[in-house]
Amino acid sequence: xxxxxxxxxxxxxxxxxxxxxxxxxxxxxxxxxxxxxxxxxxxxxxxxxxxxxxxxxxxxxxxxxxxxxxxxxxxxx
Amino acid sequence: xxxxxxxxxxxxxxxxxxxxxxxxxxxxxxxxxxxxxxxxxxxxxxxxxxxxxxxxxxxxxxxxxxxxxxxxxxxxxxxxxxxxxxxxxxxxxxxxxxxxxxxxxxxxxxxxxxxxxxxxxxxxxxxxxxxxxxxxxxxxxxxxxxxxxxxxxxxxxxxxxxxxxxxxxxxxxxxxxxxxxxxxxxxxxxxxxxxxxxxx
Numbered sequence: 462x463x464x465x466x467x468x469x470x471x472x473x474x475x476x477x478x479x480x481x482x483x484x485x486x487x488x489x490x491x492x493x494x495x496x497x498x499x500x501x502x503x504x505x506x507x508x509x510x511x512x513x514x515x516x517x518x519x520x521x522x523x524x525x526x527x528x529x530x531x532x533x534x535x536x537x538x
Numbered sequence: 539x540x541x542x543x544x545x546x547x548x549x550x551x552x553x554x555x556x557x558x559x560x561x562x563x564x565x566x567x568x569x570x571x572x573x574x575x576x577x578x579x580x581x582x583x584x585x586x587x588x589x590x591x592x593x594x595x596x597x598x599x600x601x602x603x604x605x606x607x608x609x610x611x612x613x614x615x616x617x618x619x620x621x622x623x624x625x626x627x628x629x630x631x632x633x634x635x636x637x638x639x640x641x642x643x644x645x646x647x648x649x650x651x652x653x654x655x656x657x658x659x660x661x662x663x664x665x666x667x668x669x670x671x672x673x674x675x676x677x678x679x680x681x682x683x684x685x686x687x688x689x690x691x692x693x694x695x696x697x698x699x700x701x702x703x704x705x706x707x708x709x710x711x712x713x714x715x716x717x718x719x720x721x722x723x724x725x726x727x728x729x730x731x732x733x734x735x736x737x738x
Contacts, residue, residue, distance in 0.1 A: 464647065466641075466648040466649075469639055473718055473722055497653035500654050501639075504729070505722065505726060507662065507665070510661075511675070512675075516672075526556075527560055528553055530560070530591075532551075534548065534595065537593060
């Protein structure tokens with residue numbers, strides 16, 4: 462039987478689909494019985510979503526770079 | 539706009555198409571460069587990679603996606619620069635501002651001693667409305683090693699598969715898994731800390 466500590470240690474593998482079917486079933490069986498770990502996994506998914514949606518740094522010289530590359534391209538031919 | 543449409547306009551040297559290309563992919567390219575050569579040389583590598591992209595654009599065959607092709611060029615540009623002093627893959631874990639979900643959270647038999655609390659917000663949008671939390675998260679991301687931060691960004695923000703990340707960065711799958719997991723737990727710890735205390 463998987464412990465909570467082991468579940469946490471393998472949580473990223475679970476979230477990334479890096480588990481065998483057997484390991485996956487063991488995680489599911491644990492989650493069915495353990496509210497704390499269900500909450501942990503839910504919050505890990507939320508953590509992933511937060512990272513995904515954090516605003517990216519603006520690119521200050523976007524236009525200048527685009528102009529340089531377009532010019533380089535035209536001179537390339 | 540699809541890769542093919544964009545490509546036609548790029549080949550024609552249309553400036554707006556380059557703007558779109560840079561806006562879409564520079565973040566991922568920077569993460570790849572950052573992981574391989576570190577923060578000091580990352581920007582220069584990205585600039586060199588863009589010039590290499592422009593030079594070889596006519597040769598792009600569409601066998602991979604445009605994104606994969608751009609990231610491969612970036613990784614190669616970075617590795618060329620690094621040829622003579624290849625860095626070790628550092629799995630050493632730097633301390634993060636709010637720690638991680640560590641051993642001390644569990645009893646000897648592996649049960650939670652200090653289980654996660656419910657968070658006040660349950661959507662990323664709601665969490666990210668707090669300016670202070672956003673800054674706090676930036677601070678945590680900045681505390682990660684260059685390689686760890688890049689693996690996290692490439693996986694979560696850029697949506698790359700783990701195998702693709704390993705190929706680009708020349709690291710093993712098990713190393714990538716360790717780096718990613720530790721990075722996530724540190725961000726988790728920051729969110730948890732903020733949700734509990736209301737401050738960074």
